[in-house]
Amino acid sequence: MKKEIVYNPQISIADNASFNQVSVASILKYIKDNNIDRRRDEMFRRYLLVKKIKKENKNISIRDIKKKTGLSYNTVVKYLNFDEENFKLKENKISGFDMSNSKNLVKTVSSSVSEILRGIALLYNNGNSFECDLTFSKGLFYKNLDPPKFKYDKYPLSENVKPLDEILETDSSDLFNSVVIDLPFLVKDEKSAITSIISRRFTSFRSVQELYTANDSMLQLAYRLLVCRGILVIRTMDINYNSKQYWISDYVCNKALETGFELLDKFILVSKSKLLSPSGFAQHCARKWHSYFFVFKKNNHR
Numbered sequence: 001m002k003k004e005i006v007y008n009p010q011i012s013i014a015d016n017a018s019f020n021q022v023s024v025a026s027i028l029k030y031i032k033d034n035n036i037d038r039r040r041d042e043m044f045r046r047y048l049l050v051k052k053i054k055k056e057n058k059n060i061s062i063r064d065i066k067k068k069t070g071l072s073y074n075t076v077v078k079y080l081n082f083d084e085e086n087f088k089l090k091e092n093k094i095s096g097f098d099m100s101n102s103k104n105l106v107k108t109v110s111s112s113v114s115e116i117l118r119g120i121a122l123l124y125n126n127g128n129s130f131e132c133d134l135t136f137s138k139g140l141f142y143k144n145l146d147p148p149k150f151k152y153d154k155y156p157l158s159e160n161v162k163p164l165d166e167i168l169e170t171d172s173s174d175l176f177n178s179v180v181i182d183l184p185f186l187v188k189d190e191k192s193a194i195t196s197i198i199s200r201r202f203t204s205f206r207s208v209q210e211l212y213t214a215n216d217s218m219l220q221l222a223y224r225l226l227v228c229r230g231i232l233v234i235r236t237m238d239i240n241y242n243s244k245q246y247w248i249s250d251y252v253c254n255k256a257l258e259t260g261f262e263l264l265d266k267f268i269l270v271s272k273s274k275l276l277s278p279s280g281f282a283q284h285c286a287r288k289w290h291s292y293f294f295v296f297k298k299n300n301h302r
């Protein structure tokens, strides 16, 4: 299947290639196929950087902006006096910054985990890969992305993944800029857990209460481990168990706010397929065909 490229005009071509896990040639082809005026966008990117630095520190000198950006003195002066009108596009070309082009947009809905995680990284993590995953498992999230440097799991499946207990038993805090959590969302009693394919692979909870408690403690842990303004990405899903609806996603959201997080965004991962029940079962509510990726920011006050 052709890989959907999420192009970021704010980073270099090489960084776009690494971010999308494709070759530089694929990014150049994307730019060409989409008629993107890369030269103009590159100048525009530098202009935005100069303006941002100036906005954040009104008293900063031109020399200090020059040092921070690596641009020449004259270019800094020029950009400080420019406005957006100065950046004309070549005829028949578009800008990668053009948000009226749906291809350039990070969207709330996707059927690809990679696309959602890339979008989150782009919007909320300066285009960087995530630093720590507390439920790494097999790392399927990172099939098309750089994996986090710090990998943990309650039941590690390989040597490069550390046991979660290791970090639970310390009182370290403020370690990571970004944390990812993806807890199981299945509830299976002992007997069905033994026979269920998914619950054997990723493990499941024996009761809904156990699921809630695990979410509580992982939110607390993420809060402790994140630096102030650090980003938490948590995947969650509502469930139907024993013919009862449990709105787990609402619970996770409220609990995160209570813990001291601020909700920045919500993404919906639409399932491509699902294991189906044998025929003959009557349907009483809509089959859950999606999960959520919530993006939270740690605030410095509770």
Ligand SMILES: C[S@@+](CC[C@H](N)C(=O)[O-])C[C@H]1O[C@@H](n2cnc3c(N)ncnc32)[C@H](O)[C@@H]1O
Pocket: 134, 135, 136, 137, 138, 139, 140, 141, 142, 153, 154, 155, 156, 164, 182, 183, 184, 202, 203, 204, 214, 218
């Ligand atoms: C759905 S899997 C994560 C899959 C992973 N995102 C990937 O890309 O492969 C859920 C993980 O949560 C871990 N887990 C199960 N129960 C847990 C608990 N109570 N607290 C923390 N982690 C738990 C499991 O070991 C499992 O690896």
